[in-house]
Amino acid sequence: xxxxxxxxxxxxxxxxAFNETTKKYCGDFLTNEEPKYVITLTEEDLINEVTESNxxxxxxxxxxxxxYRKIADLLIEDDIIVFHGSSFKVKNxxxxxxxxxxxxxxxxxxxxxELLGNDFAYINDxxxxxxxxxxxxxxxxxxxxxERRGNNTSASLKSVIFLNRGNNTYKKLDNKEEVxxxxxxxxxxxxxxxxxxxxxxxxxxxxxxxxxYEINVNMDISSAExxxxxxxxxxxx
Amino acid sequence: xxxxxxxxxxxxxxxxxxxxxxEETKRFHGVIKLNSTGSEIVHLLEExxxxxxxxxxxFYEEYPDNKEEVxxxxxxxxxxLREINAII
Numbered sequence: 001x002x003x004x005x006x007x008x009x010x011x012x013x014x015x016x017a018f019n020e021t022t023k024k025y026c027g028d029f030l031t032n033e034e035p036k037y038v039i040t041l042t043e044e045d046l047i048n049e050v051t052e053s054n055x056x057x058x059x060x061x062x063x064x065x066x067x068y069r070k071i072a073d074l075l076i077e078d079d080i081i082v083f084h085g086s087s088f089k090v091k092n093x094x095x096x097x098x099x100x101x102x103x104x105x106x107x108x109x110x111x112x113x114e115l116l117g118n119d120f121a122y123i124n125d126x127x128x129x130x131x132x133x134x135x136x137x138x139x140x141x142x143x144x145x146x147e148r149r150g151n152n153t154s155a156s157l158k159s160v161i162f163l164n165r166g167n168n169t170y171k172k173l174d175n176k177e178e179v180x181x182x183x184x185x186x187x188x189x190x191x192x193x194x195x196x197x198x199x200x201x202x203x204x205x206x207x208x209x210x211x212x213y214e215i216n217v218n219m220d221i222s223s224a225e226x227x228x229x230x231x232x233x234x235x236x237x
Numbered sequence: 238x239x240x241x242x243x244x245x246x247x248x249x250x251x252x253x254x255x256x257x258x259x260e261e262t263k264r265f266h267g268v269i270k271l272n273s274t275g276s277e278i279v280h281l282l283e284e285x286x287x288x289x290x291x292x293x294x295x296f297y298e299e300y301p302d303n304k305e306e307v308x309x310x311x312x313x314x315x316x317x318l319r320e321i322n323a324i325i
Binding site: 051176181184189191192193196207 | 245268270
């Protein structure tokens with residue numbers, strides 16, 4: 001067993017894992033602080049992860065994926081949910097761009113980085129954590145996608161942007177019912193009944209408090225210009 | 238028949254949804270949006286063990302002039318619930 005501590009979303013966790021690679025993966029998030037929670041991976045977690053991963057993406061190996069699932073199941077108790085999306089901040093205001101896998105959210109966000117230079121900073125390019133309390137805060141963590149784009153940072157979340165391919169159009173989504181079902185498919189819902197119910201309640205809060213947009217973009221720098229001019233610029237005022 | 242305990246009814250601002258939990262999440266990955274009759278049915282089956290006939294009689298009392306429509310709607314919804322294992 002390898003024991004180490006990480007600090008994510010202002011919460012310190014002690015991790016008991018099987019492989020040194022898992023500790024290494026957590027890199028920037030390692031800490032010596034006293035843990036609030038202890039997570040111990042079991043053989044069963046790894047076996048279950050093989051089945052789970054048939055429905056989605058595996059992070060490096062089953063152990064690293066299984067660990068994040070356990071963390072997500074635990075942090076829901078602290079009003080924290082896992083979002084599938086690319087998160088970044090512009091002048092300390094946080095945004096999440098989300099889409100079905102393979103549509104191009106990471107490409108679009110990377111174009112925003114190119115456009116905005118030093119005003120832009122990645123939070124987490126794949127699975128940011130979102131604390132739904134008085135403030136809505138988006139946090140980074142080590143599970144930041146294949147390209148490992150992310151920083152150990154956080155920001156107050158201003159809006160969620162749903163991305164599709166298209167010819168650079170955008171709209172604010174005022175139909176909350178439509179947004180609700182879009183959100184359900186992009187937020188991790190624990191299997192446990194009480195925890196899943198909690199996640200659904202947190203989604204209800206998000207729906208009331210955030211602005212939502214839909215963008216239909218090509219993968220050209222002009223699409224990033226549109227997202228910045230039409231959405232981000234207004235949200236950071 | 239009763240509502241499977243591994244299904245959760247959740248109230249949203251735009252009506253209720255029915256969503257699997259626990260082991261049922263492995264079989265059914267979706268969410269069912271409930272209209273007012275759908276909500277009434279799942280709540281009845283959450284609280285009571287009822288046959289299709291008892292359920293139909295309940296709605297016939299509510300809508301005595303639309304028995305055919307009620308039968309078609311309720312039966313079709315019950316079949317959908319059976320399909321996803323939401324009722325046992």
